[in-house]
Every structure is written in structure tokens, then in C-alpha cells.
Amino acid sequence: MNSKPQAARAAAKPAASVDSSSDNSSSLDTAYADAIQAIAGHCDQTLDIHDICRLRRAGGFTDDLALTECEAQAINTRLYGLRAISALLMGADDGGAFKLSKWLQGGLHSALYALTEDAQAVLHRANEKAAEGKKGGGV
Numbered sequence: 001m002n003s004k005p006q007a008a009r010a011a012a013k014p015a016a017s018v019d020s021s022s023d024n025s026s027s028l029d030t031a032y033a034d035a036i037q038a039i040a041g042h043c044d045q046t047l048d049i050h051d052i053c054r055l056r057r058a059g060g061f062t063d064d065l066a067l068t069e070c071e072a073q074a075i076n077t078r079l080y081g082l083r084a085i086s087a088l089l090m091g092a093d094d095g096g097a098f099k100l101s102k103w104l105q106g107g108l109h110s111a112l113y114a115l116t117e118d119a120q121a122v123l124h125r126a127n128e129k130a131a132e133g134k135k136g137g138g139v
Contacts, residue, residue, distance in 0.1 A: 065126045078119040085112050 067075070085108050092100040100108070 061123075061127050065123070065130050067122075067126055071122050071126055074122050075119050078115045081115045082112060082119075085115070 088100070089105070089108055091097045092105070
């Protein structure tokens with residue numbers, strides 16, 4: 001069983017951290033859908049990471065964010081996890097120091113996705129708090 005379709009189905013679920021009120025929401029959703037189809041191998045279109053990053057660059061962050069200690073630790077912990085998983089996947093590349101089974105690779109890819117979603121969720125919650133504080137402050 002290939003883990004790519006499973007990862008694509010999981011990625012297709014609407015993310016809680018996506019700002020659906022932004023102007024580029026529909027184009028971003030289309031870009032995500034195209035990327036998921038390309039990953040799953042269900043279309044002829046190639047995956048264009050640069051286009052996805054270009055659409056997501058601003059991410060709706062328009063206010064300065066003040067992170068609590070807990071929020072900063074949560075992001076830092078997830079970044080350490082991403083770094084460790086990336087090192088494992090790079091070590092298992094063609095000609096790498098070791099081999100990973102397809103199941104383990106799929107699990108690591110799913111973990112990368114989950115860690116990224118968690119870190120983004122922390123940032124988006126902080127952004128929402130900053131926007132509320134700006135509205136409540138009368139600015």
C-alpha cells in the first residue's frame with residue numbers, strides 16, 4: 001500500500017489555520033488542490049512549490065505578534081521535530097547512509113505535515129489575538 005494517497009487525502013482536509021477571509025483564498029485553495037493532485041499522481045500537472053509559496057508568503061500576517069512563552073516553546077519544539085525528521089529523510093535518500101521502508105517514509109512525511117500544521121496554527125492563533133487586540137485598542 002502506498003502512503004502517498006493517504007497523505008494526499010489527509011492534506012486535502014481543510015486546515016484550521018487557513019485564513020478563508022483573505023482575497024487570495026480561492027486561488028490558494030486551487031493551488032493546494034492542484035498540489036495534492038500532483039502529489040497523489042492524479043493529474044499531468046507538475047507540483048510547483050514556488051507558486052504555492054508565492055501565494056502563501058504573506059499568510060495574512062499584518063500585525064506584530066507577541067508570543068507567550070508557551071507558544072514560542074510549541075513552535076520551537078515543532079521546528080526541532082521537523083529538523084530531526086528532515087535529517088532522517090535526507091540520510092535515507094538515494095545513496096544515503098541507510099534505508100527506510102516505504103511505510104516509515106510515509107509516516108515521517110505525515111509527521112512533517114502534522115508538525116507544520118501545528119506550528120502554523122500557533123502563529124495563526126497569535127495573529128488572531130493581535131488583530132483582536134488592535135480592534136479592541138481603538139486603533
